[in-house]
Amino acid sequence: MIRLFKLLLFLGSSMNNIGKKHSQKWNIIIARKLSGLEEAMRIRRLRELQNTTKVKKRQPLRCGKVSGRLPVPDHILKPPYVNSSVLPELSCEPQFHDEEGIARMRAACELAARVLDYAGTLVRPSVTTNEIDKAVHEMIIDAGAYPSPLGYGGFPKSVCTSVNECMCHGIPDSRQLQEGDIINIDVTVYLNGYHGDTSKTYFCGNVDESMKRLVRVTEECLEKAISVCKDGANFRKIGRRISEHAERFGYGVVERFVGHGVGTIFHSEPIIIHHRNDKPGHMVEGQTFTIEPILTMGSIDCVTCDDGWTTLTADGSPAAQFEHTLLITRTGAEILTKC
Incomplete structure (x- = not known):
């Protein structure tokens, strides 16, 4: 009977230690989740603040009249695309300089x-x-x-x-x-x-x-x-x-x-x-x-x-x-x- 009681005490103590370890483990996991959740909520609050901030209501942008191109003197060096209306292709070569x-x-x-x-x-x-x-x-x-x-x-x-x-x-x-x-x-x-x-x-x-x-x-x-x-x-x-x-x-x-x-x-x-x-x-x-x-x-x-x-x-x-x-x-x- 005494041996059985000691065994129960031992098992209880072991389970308690295991429980503490599991509790600590879960606390860490929960803390990490909460940390991520808090960050997500912080970003969400910022977005809500951005969306609810009162901005002076204005009319949508309306384009005006575009005047003609301004002249450039002949002596100014011009890039090669100037005399073409075709959009130049992106050059595939990076540019390095001496x-x-x-x-x-x-x-x-x-x-x-x-x-x-x-x-x-x-x-x-x-x-x-x-x-x-x-x-x-x-x-x-x-x-x-x-x-x-x-x-x-x-x-x-x-x-x-x-x-x-x-x-x-x-x-x-x-x-x-x-x-x-x-x-x-x-x-x-x-x-x-x-x-x-x-x-x-x-x-x-x-x-x-x-x-x-x-x-x-x-x-x-x-x-x-x-x-x-x-x-x-x-x-x-x-x-x-x-x-x-x-x-x-x-x-x-x-x-x-x-x-x-x-x-x-x-x-x-x-x-x-x-x-x-x-x-x-x-x-x-x-x-x-x-x-x-x-x-x-x-x-x-x-x-x-x-x-x-x-x-x-x-x-x-x-x-x-x-x-x-x-x-x-x-x-x-x-x-x-x-x-």
């Missing part, structure tokens, strides 16, 4: 950055995007360069101006900017045979906080993407960094439009994907390309207008974009499109 090429890339990109900064000073209510285009055109021509968008695949203007729900490739026209608009201005110049490409989203007058947040986070996404760039780094890191940061705020990352190699050719490999992806390939010292993420408050789907260029969010939600041209170095990336 010392002279890098010096020319720096000059083209620095000019593009100065032109973009100047264009930003023109943004205010009542100004038309056509007026911005004219000012940009004149500044580029005066610097002895060619406005790369002009004539590219038939594009009729010297700069892209994308307002509110326009994701990209907006054609400057007679529409006046309104109080509370956001506008992306995309400048590319062709100087001494090299393209420099950059863009930034600006505020027009008093912009509401939800739009300001979208613009701020989009710029932060570009900065975080640039921080992972260096010789030998995988291209897919770019999309992961952008997606991670955008998702923290409940924003969508547009998948249709990408960054690209740039140099003597306007658009080439590598294709830079801004969302999560498994694309192979890595960066190489001396290589130049753009990173240009577009974030939206709502749908990442888009519709292109009859002009073949102007691309809007499918649900009319605002979009923002930032872009830099980079030179890959052994230890990082040099931002070429800085003044």
Whole structure:
């Protein structure tokens, strides 16, 4: 009887220890699940906040009248696609540069950055995007360069101006900017045979906080993407960094439009994907390309207008974009499109 009692005590103690171990194991599993659930709920709350934030109601973007192409003096060196309305094919060769090429890339990109900064000073209510285009055109021509968008695949203007729900490739026209608009201005110049490409989203007058947040986070996404760039780094890191940061705020990352190699050719490999992806390939010292993420408050789907260029969010939600041209170095990336 005593032996039986001791055996029962032993079994009880063992079961209790096993129970504690199982309890600890389940506690760990539950804790992990709760941690994941909390993160999912946090993202959901951010999305709900984004959707419920009061945004000043505005009319859908309406395109204005597009004026004719501005003239370029004969002495300005022009890219080879200018005399054709056919959209050039993407070059399959990445672009690398020797010392002279890098010096020319720096000059083209620095000019593009100065032109973009100047264009930003023109943004205010009542100004038309056509007026911005004219000012940009004149500044580029005066610097002895060619406005790369002009004539590219038939594009009729010297700069892209994308307002509110326009994701990209907006054609400057007679529409006046309104109080509370956001506008992306995309400048590319062709100087001494090299393209420099950059863009930034600006505020027009008093912009509401939800739009300001979208613009701020989009710029932060570009900065975080640039921080992972260096010789030998995988291209897919770019999309992961952008997606991670955008998702923290409940924003969508547009998948249709990408960054690209740039140099003597306007658009080439590598294709830079801004969302999560498994694309192979890595960066190489001396290589130049753009990173240009577009974030939206709502749908990442888009519709292109009859002009073949102007691309809007499918649900009319605002979009923002930032872009830099980079030179890959052994230890990082040099931002070429800085003044």
